[in-house]
Amino acid sequence: MIGFGILALLLAAVGLYGTIAYRVSLRTREIGLRMALGATRLNVFRSVVGSALTIVVVAVTIGEVLTTVLTGIVGSVQENVGPTPMSIHVIVGLIWIAIGVTASYLPAARAARLDPSVALRDE
Secondary structure: OHHHHHHHHHHHHHHHHHHHHHHHHHOHHHHHHHHHOOOOHHHHHHHHHHHHHHHHHHHHHHHHHHHHHHHHHHHHHOOOOOOOOHHHHHHHHHHHHHHHHHHHHHHHHHHHOOOHHHHHHOO
C-alpha cells in the first residue's frame, strides 16, 4: 500500500508540473511584455511561483476540508475509522506545498530566462 501511495504521489506531482508548465506557456506573450516593460527576472520568477503556490494552497485547503468531512461521515458508518489527527493534516499539507514549489521551479526558471523580443514575436 505504501508503494501505491508513493506512486500516486509521484503521478500527481508530474500532473501538477505539467499543469504549471502549460499555464506558463500560455502566458509567454504576457511574460515577454512584462520583461520588455522592465520586469526583472526575479519578478517573473516570483510571479510564476506565486501563482502556482496560490493554486496549490487553495487545492490543499479544499482537500483537507473535504478529507475531514468525509472521514467523519465514513467514521459514523464504518467501525474502527476515527478522525485523523491534525498533525497528519498539517504534514500532508506541507508535503503538497513542497511538491508545488518543486513543480513550479523549472517552469518559473524557464520563464525568467525568456527573451522578450522572441516572446513578443511568438504566436
